[in-house]
Amino acid sequence: MVLGTYKEALSARSTEQKILDVSQDGGIVSALLCYALDEGIIEGAVVAGTPDDDWRPVPTVVTSADEVIAAAGTKYSMSPTLSAIKEATRQYGLEKVGVVATPCQTQGLRKAQAYPFTRFVAEKIKLIVGIYCMENFPMASLDTFATAKLGFDSLQDATKMDIGKGKFWLTKDGEDSGLAIKETHGYEQAGCNICMDYVAEWSDVSTGSVGSPDGWSTVLTRTDAGADVFKGAVAAGLIETKPMDEVKPGLPLLEKLAKGKKDKNGKVREERVKMGLPIPPEY
Numbered sequence: 333m334v335l336g337t338y339k340e341a342l343s344a345r346s347t348e349q350k351i352l353d354v355s356q357d358g359g360i361v362s363a364l365l366c367y368a369l370d371e372g373i374i375e376g377a378v379v380a381g382t383p384d385d386d387w388r389p390v391p392t393v394v395t396s397a398d399e400v401i402a403a404a405g406t407k408y409s410m411s412p413t414l415s416a417i418k419e420a421t422r423q424y425g426l427e428k429v430g431v432v433a434t435p436c437q438t439q440g441l442r443k444a445q446a447y448p449f450t451r452f453v454a455e456k457i458k459l460i461v462g463i464y465c466m467e468n469f470p471m472a473s474l475d476t477f478a479t480a481k482l483g484f485d486s487l488q489d490a491t492k493m494d495i496g497k498g499k500f501w502l503t504k505d506g507e508d509s510g511l512a513i514k515e516t517h518g519y520e521q522a523g524c525n526i527c528m529d530y531v532a533e534w535s536d537v538s539t540g541s542v543g544s545p546d547g548w549s550t551v552l553t554r555t556d557a558g559a560d561v562f563k564g565a566v567a568a569g570l571i572e573t574k575p576m577d578e579v580k581p582g583l584p585l586l587e588k589l590a591k592g593k594k595d596k597n598g599k600v601r602e603e604r605v606k607m608g609l610p611i612p613p614e615y
């Protein structure tokens with residue numbers, strides 16, 4: 333299955349305006365974390381904040397709804413999120429931890445849970461909210477897009493960063509500037525070219541914008557833990573949903589992009605094998 337194993341696919345968004353005001357898409361990640369904190373399903377979570385407001389994602393341990401919301405929004409650079417899990421359990425003493433993770437980070441988390449090396453840490457991860465991911469960029473690439481390609485004085489002038497409708501977007505003073513996505517090729521981090529997972533197939537629940545209308549998110553519940561937290565947040569009135577077959581462009585676009593990533597990056601992997609270069613296993 334090109335989207336991995338999932339129980340249910342829905343289009344959804346947060347019902348809370350304070351989340352929608354700052355979230356990247358439908359605010360599903362923040363809504364789920366806030367609900368899980370409130371219900372004691374998790375005691376805290378590792379998210380990617382930007383403490384210096386410079387778009388550099390910094391792994392951040394959050395234990396309140398206000399902190400979750402302060403870290404909302406996508407930063408299109410690598411967040412060494414997994415490095416903060418030990419901090420969450422050891423320094424914060426959290427017994428039940430949530431993590432917001434890209435597909436590659438989700439794989440790392442599941443490995444840590446499967447192997448005994450990270451005893452007392454990995455077993456405390458109770459909720460993995462996966463975010464879809466086609467590629468990711470070093471901070472230097474983001475600087476180049478902002479300054480050399482879009483004419484900004486500085487990346488820090490941007491108030492929102494997004495990828496959609498074939499472009500990389502930066503918002504400044506309420507105006508969106510778009511860079512054709514083909515112009516960003518070659519600037520992504522190298523490992524993304526051999527990554528086969530678009531939709532965080534190993535998470536408890538994964539979400540992204542593709543498939544749903546603007547301001548909404550496509551949600552795939554995958555495990556009992558993921559389905560329970562999502563259903564609970566819906567029942568609590570924190571998330572509203574629509575059936576996927578009632579929204580455009582719908583699941584076919586998500587499937588097409590997930591397959592496209594596997595096909596394209598599968599070829600790069602084959603080339604690497606032919607050259608005798610190592611590749612990570614495909615999960």
Ligand SMILES: Cc1cc2nc3c(=O)[nH]c(=O)nc-3n(C[C@H](O)[C@H](O)[C@H](O)COP(=O)(O)OP(=O)(O)OC[C@H]3O[C@@H](n4cnc5c(N)ncnc54)[C@H](O)[C@@H]3O)c2cc1C
Binds near residue numbers: 357358409541
């Ligand atoms: C590098 C990257 C590429 C992406 N590519 C796609 C794509 O091709 N298609 C698609 O549909 N969606 C993609 N997404 C996901 C999308 O941008 C949103 O993050 C997702 O839809 C969640 O939106 P939300 O409104 O529910 O989340 P929000 O409520 O806004 O919360 C976002 C959460 O993500 C965390 N976060 C932000 N940046 C990072 C990061 N770099 N690493 C880890 N966690 C982070 C924040 O801390 C926050 O907890 C990508 C995300 C990233 C980070």
Ligand code: SF4
Binds near residue numbers: 437523524527528
């Ligand atoms: S494309 Fe793959 S390797 Fe690159 S950041 Fe996204 S999930 Fe990780």
